[in-house]
Amino acid sequence: MEYQLNNQSISYLPEGKKISGSNTILLHHSIDLTANVPWHDAGYAIEQLYHKNQFTDFFNETKNLLIDLWRTAGLVMPGDFALDQYHTLIGNQRQHLSALEQTKLIFTNKFPLGIHTLENRISEICGIQVVAKNPFDHQSVFHFRVIRPNSNDNNPLHRDTWLEEYAGCINLYIPIAGSNAHSSLSLIPGSHLWPENKVERTEHGAQINEIKFNVPAVSKIKGKYELVRPDPKENEVLVFSPYLIHGGAVNLNKNQTRISIELRLWKKH
Numbered sequence: 001m002e003y004q005l006n007n008q009s010i011s012y013l014p015e016g017k018k019i020s021g022s023n024t025i026l027l028h029h030s031i032d033l034t035a036n037v038p039w040h041d042a043g044y045a046i047e048q049l050y051h052k053n054q055f056t057d058f059f060n061e062t063k064n065l066l067i068d069l070w071r072t073a074g075l076v077m078p079g080d081f082a083l084d085q086y087h088t089l090i091g092n093q094r095q096h097l098s099a100l101e102q103t104k105l106i107f108t109n110k111f112p113l114g115i116h117t118l119e120n121r122i123s124e125i126c127g128i129q130v131v132a133k134n135p136f137d138h139q140s141v142f143h144f145r146v147i148r149p150n151s152n153d154n155n156p157l158h159r160d161t162w163l164e165e166y167a168g169c170i171n172l173y174i175p176i177a178g179s180n181a182h183s184s185l186s187l188i189p190g191s192h193l194w195p196e197n198k199v200e201r202t203e204h205g206a207q208i209n210e211i212k213f214n215v216p217a218v219s220k221i222k223g224k225y226e227l228v229r230p231d232p233k234e235n236e237v238l239v240f241s242p243y244l245i246h247g248g249a250v251n252l253n254k255n256q257t258r259i260s261i262e263l264r265l266w267k268k269h
Ligand SMILES: [Fe+2]
Pocket: 158, 159, 160, 246, 247
């Protein structure tokens, strides 16, 4: 798979069997949490996250949580550590993987400012009551995505909904550190309305350069498309359909790790 991002050509080669689907549009067979929003056709929007004062508290709580998790993983850093310098703490891949173990699948009772504050804000944005609880496995979790500069830390292009457990949700990307026009999440506007036969993908979770991913990877796209980085700023949230093709977001910064919060919400029943 080869694609253009920040006017650069980027490629990856997923291993294993590739498949292409039918003319089905997956979104048309599921709950569409973008049905009531003006950005339905694009499939994503950047919205303000919190009131200004609230955001300061949110950010401080987030920073303290992340530093605690990294310390639990055995990393040593000063109290005033700049989060985007994470890569300078890492000596080898094993250290990075044990840090990632701590910063994924975090229970939402630890969510900065409380998960209800976030659920209320996203319900307001989507015009429908949503909760951060997966109806498939009843998990209520969030993750920090940590993508070092000059690394293969990012996942390949994919739809979350190729995994059954993400059907019908809405996705959030909240920038925390080092997230900018050269590192933030990339996506293909409108691709949530593409039929499955417009892309070829790996049959199962992708394997690329010895790294195994949960999600299948896009290996080919038929026709024209544009991959963009919406680039939400401080106190903004990128809200997007899990049916959108996204990922492939290599961090092209020279000396900044990109850190974001990833969280999904489903319709409240
Ligand atoms: Fe994803």
